[in-house]
Amino acid sequence: xxxxxxxxxxxxxxxxxxxxxxxxxxxxxxxxxxxxxxxxxxxxxxxxxxxxxxxxxxxxxxxxxxxxxxxxxxxxxxxxxxxxxxxxxxxxxxxxxxxxxxxxxxxxxxxxxxxxxxxxxxxxxxxxxxxxxxxxxxxxxxxxxxxxxxxxxxxxxxxxxxxxxxxxxxxxxxxxxxxxxxxxxxxxxxxxxxxxxxxxxxxxxxxxxxxxxxxxxxxxxxxxxxxxxxxxxxxxxxxxxxxxxxxxxxxxxxxxxxxxxxxxxxxxxxxxxxxxxxxxxxxxxxxxxxxxxxxxxxxx
Amino acid sequence: xxxxxxxxxxxxxxxxxxxxxxxxxxxxxxxxxxxxxxxxxxxxxxxxxxxxxxxxxxxxxxxxxxxxxxxxxxxxxxxxxxxxxxxxxxxxxxxxxxxxxxxxxxxxxxxxxxxxxxxxxxxxxxxxxxxxxxxxxxxxxxxxxxxxxxxxxxxxxxxxxxxxxxxxxxxxxxxxxxxxxxxxxxxxxxxxxxxxxxxxxxxxxxxxxxxxxxxxxxxxxxxxxxxxxxxxxxxxxxxxxxxxxxxxxxxxxxxxxxxxxxxxxxxxxxxxxxxxxxxxxxxxxxxxxxxxxxxxxxxxxxxxxxxxxxxxxxxxxxxxxxxxxxxxxxxxxxxxxxxxxx
Numbered sequence: 001x002x003x004x005x006x007x008x009x010x011x012x013x014x015x016x017x018x019x020x021x022x023x024x025x026x027x028x029x030x031x032x033x034x035x036x037x038x039x040x041x042x043x044x045x046x047x048x049x050x051x052x053x054x055x056x057x058x059x060x061x062x063x064x065x066x067x068x069x070x071x072x073x074x075x076x077x078x079x080x081x082x083x084x085x086x087x088x089x090x091x092x093x094x095x096x097x098x099x100x101x102x103x104x105x106x107x108x109x110x111x112x113x114x115x116x117x118x119x120x121x122x123x124x125x126x127x128x129x130x131x132x133x134x135x136x137x138x139x140x141x142x143x144x145x146x147x148x149x150x151x152x153x154x155x156x157x158x159x160x161x162x163x164x165x166x167x168x169x170x171x172x173x174x175x176x177x178x179x180x181x182x183x184x185x186x187x188x189x190x191x192x193x194x195x196x197x198x199x200x201x202x203x204x205x206x207x208x209x210x211x212x213x214x215x216x217x218x219x220x221x222x223x224x225x226x227x228x229x230x231x232x233x234x235x236x237x238x239x240x241x242x243x244x245x246x247x248x249x250x251x252x253x254x255x256x257x258x259x260x261x262x263x264x265x266x267x268x269x270x271x272x273x274x275x276x277x278x279x280x281x282x283x284x285x286x287x288x289x290x291x292x293x294x295x296x297x298x299x300x
Numbered sequence: 301x302x303x304x305x306x307x308x309x310x311x312x313x314x315x316x317x318x319x320x321x322x323x324x325x326x327x328x329x330x331x332x333x334x335x336x337x338x339x340x341x342x343x344x345x346x347x348x349x350x351x352x353x354x355x356x357x358x359x360x361x362x363x364x365x366x367x368x369x370x371x372x373x374x375x376x377x378x379x380x381x382x383x384x385x386x387x388x389x390x391x392x393x394x395x396x397x398x399x400x401x402x403x404x405x406x407x408x409x410x411x412x413x414x415x416x417x418x419x420x421x422x423x424x425x426x427x428x429x430x431x432x433x434x435x436x437x438x439x440x441x442x443x444x445x446x447x448x449x450x451x452x453x454x455x456x457x458x459x460x461x462x463x464x465x466x467x468x469x470x471x472x473x474x475x476x477x478x479x480x481x482x483x484x485x486x487x488x489x490x491x492x493x494x495x496x497x498x499x500x501x502x503x504x505x506x507x508x509x510x511x512x513x514x515x516x517x518x519x520x521x522x523x524x525x526x527x528x529x530x531x532x533x534x535x536x537x538x539x540x541x542x543x544x545x546x547x548x549x550x551x552x553x554x555x556x557x558x559x560x561x562x563x564x565x566x567x568x569x570x571x572x573x574x575x576x577x578x579x580x581x582x583x584x585x586x587x588x589x590x591x592x593x594x595x596x597x598x599x600x601x602x603x604x605x606x607x608x609x610x611x612x613x614x615x616x617x618x619x620x621x622x623x624x625x626x627x628x629x630x631x632x633x634x635x636x637x638x639x640x641x642x
Contacts, residue, residue, distance in 0.1 A: 104458030
């Protein structure tokens with residue numbers, strides 16, 4: 001039971017320890033007497049008495065003390081969350097001190113005014129200040145240099161952004177010009193080829209109307225070149241085959257609209273249909289050379 | 301560099317003070333039309349509240365503490381300075397010093413180990429007094445403190461409401477008020493109230509700030525100085541006497557440093573222990589295998605050869621350049637024989 005306690009406190013005799021153990025106050029095992037921590041002195045009565053003796057009966061004007069909590073900020077959320085300010089959060093802490101001072105000032109200034117104690121220094125009252133003029137100059141210099149540095153960095157950022165934007169705008173303008181030039185040349189070529197006998201392109205107005213301005217001859221102009229020819233003209237310009245016209249582009253590669261499942265899997269009725277009907281009208285059969293020439297002449 | 305600055309500042313301060321005192325006394329009240337008229341000079345009022353504070357320090361303070369003391373003396377026109385006290389003297393000597401200087405309050409700065417700063421605030425003849433640990437000192441001269449106030453103007457004192465709730469804080473509040481508030485109509489004071497001292501309680505410590513009042517709508521700018529007071533004890537008498545209050549949250553800086561060192565040492569020791577345990581694990585336990593008697597049954601030791609000692613150098617072998625040549629010759633011989641036979 002009490003193995004190590006015989007060497008411990010001599011104030012507790014063995015019999016007393018046995019009694020305590022019987023009561024259940026001691027548990028089996030090694031029991032060590034803990035040194036009682038000296039209680040921190042808090043003599044409330046003494047403090048109050050001392051305060052009563054020490055207090056001076058002075059008018060408020062002599063003491064100028066205000067005991068108020070901080071001004072509740074309508075903007076901040078800290079007032080709602082907790083009263084205790086987190087001491088590690090520097091900004092919050094300093095703001096609470098600031099607001100406490102503000103509350104005190106707001107309360108005290110009217111009182112002082114009533115007591116005819118001046119709080120505002122008139123502009124021509126020159127007297128010695130707590131910090132010398134030299135010190136204030138230094139402070140002003142530091143603030144100015146900080147502000148200048150900030151402005152400089154802001155300007156640099158803006159310049160960088162502007163340069164990027166300017167470059168973008170320049171590229172856009174160049175592209176637009178090139179497009180216009182291309183369209184103009186196409187219109188001229190069209191006129192030269194006789195497909196459109198209007199000199200509208202000189203007016204620099206690209207009207208995309210196709211329904212309104214059709215005259216007698218234009219009934220046939222719609223059918224002039226083939227849709228495929230027109231598409232290729234629009235894409236590659238006039239003048240016939242150019243290098244790479246049969247090459248794939250990204251869009252044409254990704255374009256699967258011309259995929260016919262039945263044709264691809266050889267299941268369509270096309271073959272059988274054609275064979276059965278005897279080739280009445282083949283799909284997209286190209287007219288012969290003579291027919292084509294006729295069509296072309298008619299268009300002119 | 302700091303010494304030069306101090307001398308220059310003091311000299312300028314003294315010269316200016318000499319000039320300003322007559323100016324404060326002779327300030328002529330301007331005529332009626334001005335909104336904020338210059339108040340009547342201070343000497344016209346009766347100076348009743350005779351508080352005088354003695355601000356001095358022990359030896360071994362560093363530059364920051366010295367500047368803090370200077371700043372306090374600048375802000376409190378009812379203060380007096382004194383030379384450094386030798387640490388060999390006991391604390392109650394301070395009471396006599398104060399009496400000699402005719403001061404009834406005292407702020408005494410004590411520096412220990414050139415690291416820790418303690419501050420005593422005391423009401424000299426009868427008490428009470430309080431001892432604090434000062435931390436986070438920032439002086440007037442710091443460039444981040446942009447405000448300014450009249451030298452000798454009276455401060456407004458602002459306290460946290462916690463000061464009224466607990467008796468020891470109430471006593472401290474009274475002590476602060478009596479020490480820090482400038483008496484009205486003090487000859488070195490300015491009649492304006494243009495700055496405010498803030499005493500707040502956060503994290504079981506007292507934080508001191510000094511703000512300048514710019515506008516009537518309570519916009520403030522910090523002037524400085526600023527420090528944090530950690531209460532250690534309150535005594536009933538001045539620099540002695542029975543302890544009225546002891547701060548349970550106070551941890552002496554030595555203890556603090558010791559704990560840090562211990563924690564670092566403990567971490568290191570733990571790492572070592574972990575390393576040792578890993579080493580032991582790696583080695584593993586060696587299994588002891590018993591000797592098997594049946595293994596040695598078939599072992600027959602070889603016959604012992606007689607020890608031959610060579611006395612004569614053996615003949616050197618003939619150097620054969622071409623090993624195959626010997627074989628070739630042999631083969632040719634055999635062929636010859638074969639031919640002759642067959």
